[in-house]
Amino acid sequence: MKLAVSDLRAWYGPAQILFDVALDVGPGEVVALLGRNGAGKSTTFKAIVGLVERRGRVAFEGRDLGAAETHAIARAGLGYVPEERRIFTELTVAENLEVGRQAPRPGAPTWEPETLYRLFPNLSEMRNRPGGRMSGGEQQMLTIARTLMGNPSLVLLDEPSEGLAPKIVEEMATAILAMKREGLSLLISEQNLHFAKLISDRAVILERGRVRFAGTMAELEADETVRDSFLAM
Numbered sequence: 546m547k548l549a550v551s552d553l554r555a556w557y558g559p560a561q562i563l564f565d566v567a568l569d570v571g572p573g574e575v576v577a578l579l580g581r582n583g584a585g586k587s588t589t590f591k592a593i594v595g596l597v598e599r600r601g602r603v604a605f606e607g608r609d610l611g612a613a614e615t616h617a618i619a620r621a622g623l624g625y626v627p628e629e630r631r632i633f634t635e636l637t638v639a640e641n642l643e644v645g646r647q648a649p650r651p652g653a654p655t656w657e658p659e660t661l662y663r664l665f666p667n668l669s670e671m672r673n674r675p676g677g678r679m680s681g682g683e684q685q686m687l688t689i690a691r692t693l694m695g696n697p698s699l700v701l702l703d704e705p706s707e708g709l710a711p712k713i714v715e716e717m718a719t720a721i722l723a724m725k726r727e728g729l730s731l732l733i734s735e736q737n738l739h740f741a742k743l744i745s746d747r748a749v750i751l752e753r754g755r756v757r758f759a760g761t762m763a764e765l766e767a768d769e770t771v772r773d774s775f776l777a778m
């Protein structure tokens with residue numbers, strides 16, 4: 546397994562949010578982390594990268610990062626794209642990409658601005674535009690592209706389709722499938738089941754900080770009870 550998480554618990558102050566979360570992502574696999582608003586998807590990502598108080602096991606390429614610092618986790622090749630878009634508004638698209646540049650990493654796909662412009666053609670047309678003068682969807686794509694400049698071997702993407710126009714959602718799905726073809730492993734949180742079906746091999750469903758379902762997309766497709774109980778209509 547590329548990423549194997551088990552017995553993961555997390556807290557905000559005294560409030561425990563995650564309980565014994567277990568999930569894994571194989572090499573080149575796309576796994577969807579599903580669940581309604583407030584289920585604990587973003588907290589799971591923050592716990593994996595060490596941004597909240599957490600306990601448990603986070604094995605990344607066989608190394609336990611369950612107690613590692615956030616910067617060490619990023620250096621190990623685990624990329625994280627948070628829900629809120631983090632671009633430098635004063636810098637151009639091209640400059641934002643350079644900020645993310647890291648050395649190539651053995652066993653992980655290597656990205657350059659030109660390959661990323663092919664992945665996100667919109668960005669190609671605005672490479673000299675300041676980040677602050679882009680739409681939310683374009684900023685989302687730039688955040689992902691900048692993360693890829695670090696040549697990660699696995700990326701956590703927190704709700705990449707959120708707030709995007711339908712046409713941009715399709716472009717995002719195409720880009721994610723292209724990343725998968727390059728050999729990247731992805732764990733993607735989603736509330737949009739249609740979008741998740743386009744891109745994922747397997748799904749894990751959270752509800753109130755616990756895993757309620759883990760299986761293939763076909764198994765989820767066949768299980769109406771699970772969908773009705775744990776996913777937004």
Ligand SMILES: Nc1ncnc2c1ncn2[C@@H]1O[C@H](COP(=O)(O)OP(=O)(O)O)[C@@H](O)[C@H]1O
Pocket residue numbers: 557560562580581582583584585586587588589
């Ligand atoms: N900074 C925070 N402080 C306290 N509680 C939080 C914080 N962020 C999220 N929560 C709570 O943690 C739970 C899980 O939230 P979150 O992981 O953001 O869910 P999701 O991403 O699935 O919508 C929710 O009950 C939410 O209210």
Ligand SMILES: [Mg+2]
Pocket residue numbers: 586587588628703704
């Ligand atoms: Mg969230």
